Amino acid sequence: MTLPALSSQTLADQAYRALRAAIIQGDLPWGEKITERGLAAGLGVSATPVREALRRLEQEQLVEHTGPRSLRVATVSPQARSESGLIEASLEGVAARFAAQKATAKQLDRLERLLDDADAAGLALRAERDVGRQLNPDKVERVFTALRDFHDLVETAADNSHLARALDQVRAFSRSERLEITVAQLAAGASGPIQRYGQHRELLAALRAHDGDRAEQLARTHAAAGVADLAGWDV
Numbered sequence: 001m002t003l004p005a006l007s008s009q010t011l012a013d014q015a016y017r018a019l020r021a022a023i024i025q026g027d028l029p030w031g032e033k034i035t036e037r038g039l040a041a042g043l044g045v046s047a048t049p050v051r052e053a054l055r056r057l058e059q060e061q062l063v064e065h066t067g068p069r070s071l072r073v074a075t076v077s078p079q080a081r082s083e084s085g086l087i088e089a090s091l092e093g094v095a096a097r098f099a100a101q102k103a104t105a106k107q108l109d110r111l112e113r114l115l116d117d118a119d120a121a122g123l124a125l126r127a128e129r130d131v132g133r134q135l136n137p138d139k140v141e142r143v144f145t146a147l148r149d150f151h152d153l154v155e156t157a158a159d160n161s162h163l164a165r166a167l168d169q170v171r172a173f174s175r176s177e178r179l180e181i182t183v184a185q186l187a188a189g190a191s192g193p194i195q196r197y198g199q200h201r202e203l204l205a206a207l208r209a210h211d212g213d214r215a216e217q218l219a220r221t222h223a224a225a226g227v228a229d230l231a232g233w234d235v
Helices: 011-025 036-043 047-059 078-102 105-130 137-158 161-170 175-187 192-197 199-208 212-231
Strands: 063-065 071-073
Touching: 011 036, 011 047, 036 047, 047 063, 078 137, 078 161, 078 199, 078 212, 105 137, 105 199, 137 161, 137 199, 192 199, 192 212, 199 212
Parallel strands: none
Antiparallel strands: 063 071
């Protein structure tokens, strides 16, 4: 595990943000045992700001005590993760609605370029599949990253800090998990990721048309289908 070194007078806030991001992104996996000393060493700070950060994370139920001095990243039941994912899908729909109202021409053009990048990588993957080759994980990751950046930019275009915080609170699956599951699904011939892929172009069209109703419907349906695929897949 590699964590960024911190240097500021607000070390507790920085430690909180760094540890929270590590949990959300999957660098600190669900259920992993952690210690104040180990986290402090990883962040390059004393135990005091880490202790304060852990208190905040415990209040958010991202960290839990397993004994008087033992801690771990919280474990989340499959049902709770599925429910969080559905809440996330609803919020992503709201983000798309806001983005349809607020997205700039520059942001819309950037969204299109990201889909162009994903299309190029996807074409290479289809060529490999058609000749019976094993899918190249780097190319799968390229598609995944372009689409993840697409969704991130939609949320940025929504330009609502309350919504951004709410989405952070309910993220049910980390990026690393999403990528791992997507690779496994494609390798096993699952059709879910492929069927959802074309929805991105439809969403972009709705954003360009400033059609908030359509954008919200598409984003919500797309995200909910993805959550169902993720929740039902065991890697």
